Structure formats: C-alpha cells, structure tokens
Amino acid sequence: MLIIGNGRLVTRGTPNQFFENGAVVTDGAFIVAVGEFDRLRKEYADADFIDACGGMIMPGLINAHNHIYSAFARGLSINGYSAKAFPEILDGLWWTIDRNLLLEDTYYSAMATFLDCIRNGCTTVFDHHASYGEVRGSLFRISDAAKELGVRASLCYEVSDRDGESKMREAVTENADFIRHALSDKTGMIRGMMGMHASFTLSDDSIALCRKNTPDGIGFHIHVAEGIEDVDDSLSKYGKHVVKRLNDLGVLGRNTIAGHCIHVSGNELDIIKDTETMVVHNPESNMGNALGIPPCMEMVRRGILLGLGTDGYTNDMFESEKVANVIHKHELRDPRVAWSEVPRMLFSNNADMCERAFGAKIGVLEPGAVADVIVCDYVPLTPMSLSNIDGHVLFGMSGRSVVTTVINGVVRMLNREFVGVDADAVLAKCREVSARLWGRINA
Secondary structure (H helix, E strand, C coil), X not given: CEEEEEEEEECCCXXXXXXXXXEEEEECCEEEEEEEHHHHHHHCCCCEEEECXXXXXXXXXXXXXXXXXXXXXXXXXXXXXXXXXXXXXXXXXXXXXXXXXXXXXXXXXXXXXXXXXXXXXXXXXXXEECCCCCCCCHHHHHHHHHHHHCCEEEEEECECCCCCHHHHHHHHHHHHHHHHHHHHCCXXXXXXXXXXXXXXXXXXXXXXXXXXXXXXXXXXXXXXXXCHHHHHHHHHHHCCCHHHHHHHCCCCCCCCEEEECCCCCHHHHHHXXXXXXXXXXXXXXXXXXXXXXXXXXXHHHHCCCEEECCCCCCCCHHHHHHHHHHHHHHHHCCCCCCCCHHHHHHHHHXXXXXXXXXXXXXXXXXXXXXXXXXEECCCCCCCCCCCCHHHHHHHHCCHHHEEEEEECCEEEEECCEXXXXXXXXXXXXXXXXXXXXXXXXXX
C-alpha cells in the first residue's frame, strides 16, 4: 500500500472535496481512502509514504486529444515550406512529417511524448496517430512505449484518402487490428478507437469501410470542421455540413470524439448534443494555425461533453487550460466567461470521457477510482479553499510544478526523478532518431 500525504488535497469528482492537510491511500491500482492526513497516516501506518511536503495533491491529468507523431517537429525547418493557409500547413508540414515516419520514429516519438507527459503530471492520453511512411504496426509500437513507461493510452490511426486507397486500407486494418488487441488487454491501460482524419480527406466509401471494421461499442476519433475548408468541401461535394454528413454516415455517437469543431453551426451543435458525441477543444493549436475559436461556451451551455486537449502542441495540460481561459474572454469580449467552463473541461469532462473510454473512474481521488495521483510543489501565497482552487491552479501551477507522478498505483516520477527508466538514455536515442528523420525530410 502507498500513502501520499502532508499536503493540500483536492479530490475533484462529485462531491469535490478539499483538505488543508490531506492524504490519499492506494492499494495496487486503486484508491482505497482519501481524507485527513493525520488520521490516515495512523490508520495505514505500514503503508509506504510519499511526503507531499506541503504541496498540492491532485488527480493525474488527462489529455483528450494529442498527436504523438508531432514529437520530432520541434525546431524543424522544411525546405520550401512557407504556409499561408491551413491546407498548406497540413500538406507542407504535418503530412510531410508523417509520410517520413518509420516504426522506429513512431516508437521513439511515443517514448519522448510519454516521458514528457509523466514530467507534466499527465497520466492518460487520447492519441490520434499518423505515420504513412510505415503504417502497419505503428499503434502497437506506441502501445509498447505506453506499457514501458506506464502511461494509460487510447490509441487510433488517422485514416485518410490523401495518400491513395492502398494506404487508406492499411490504416483501417491497423485500427481494426489494434482495437481487437486492446479489447483483449486486461490491464485497463490500453484502449483502441477507429481514427479518421477529417471529412474533406475521406470519401463516403472510406468512411463506410471504417464503420464496417469497427466493433459495436467502439467509437471514432475524428477531426471535425477544424478548418473552413472542411466545411466548404462537405457542402460542395455532399450538399450538407460536416456534422450532418458524419451523422448520416453513422460516425457520431456516445463513444465518438470529435476534435476541434471550430466551424460548426447551431444545428450541428444540436446533432452533437442529441448523439451524445464528445468534443475536444485544442486552444493553442487553433490559434497557432489561425483557424478560429470554437463556440465552446455555447457547447457548455447546451450540455455537450466538451473536453480539453493539446493537439500535440504541448504535453502540459495546465498550459492548455491557461490559453483556453484567455482566448474565450478575448473572443467574446467578456472577462466573465471561461472561469468555470475551462476547469470543467480539464478536470470534470476529461474524466467523464475517460470513464466512457476505459470503463473506470479516472481523474478523481476517491475510493474505488484508479490510482492516478500527482503532487505539485505549489504552496499558496493566499488562502486556498474549495471555492478558489481553480484560481490557484490557473495562476499558480504549470507542468513544471509537478514533482511526483503515480499512475495506476505505480510511482513513475518521484521528486522530479523518473523511476524505473533511464530517461537520459531514451532521450539521447530520440535525438539520434529525430536527426535521421529530419535528414530524410530534407534530402
């Protein structure tokens, strides 16, 4: 057993509780008790002890939409690349990278990403992968990395027609094979979804093939109306908006994740709500690509399950929260918005998405929940209570605040030192692999 205590603790969940000096007790992969530190320290005197040293004890963070394949893009300069519009960004940068990714690159991209997730207190990742340089086996290599480092992951492959029918079919098969593999996994740490890029890169026949190869109860993970080009394409080819088209083709539903949803109408929001489809907001990516801002406050008002992701921009969910908080104030010209909505995305809705995907309580500190716990070295300057905890998180914490990360009951980082892995050696290999990738891209 393990007790993590002697720090301020917030449980999240319902009810959300705050302890000025709290502790959480884990036994194997699950939490068995949460409460006052002094009482639990006595009750579980024989348990191993991690001292929070007055810091902040929280549930592990969740990234609801990531792109592991972008890990080696940092600092990359591609010959002749100077994009002015979203299609040029996709083809000139991201599709150029993924067309050169081999299985070794995919594996080390995952290792680098998951190490960074642990460092930033992110214990669960929903990833949307593409590596058209070498498709088959890519999700399995990401899964290998997740298992080695102990990170919980929902994985899918980005099916697209952009590189021809043969590659599209390979991608569908990779998804289908991995979904079957994940369904047989008993650890609760791996899940599979049917991934798709976006409506404008998928024919009706390709989407039908995806549906045919998706077992009942498994959802889709797809980009929706990220750029206005996606809307224009759907209207010109099919005479309907993107969400309507996807719903007519049977893609939407309770287990489906629709990433971005920037250019969606009120009628489309009705469809998303009626189908119980999950949506993920990726604020830094949306702004960085100059794509616009989705109607997140309206989604929240309508009761749509809206989570928070990073789209590969960062593995620091605190950073994504900070950006989301300010861009909606700016967009709506109203300083009152996003104070409660954005924390709900990160701490409540992402946890609800995990429960749908993994069938377990994740992202909360309560008995019976999965033992994902982080400790931040944040000691508040001003009084902290349940009523202002989100303000302390927003203005006082970042990924760099995280000192200890426990995933599924296993200590993966302790006092900023990785446990059970030679991170320096792994990252040295990542540098070698990324250099070779860059060489192929600019050959």
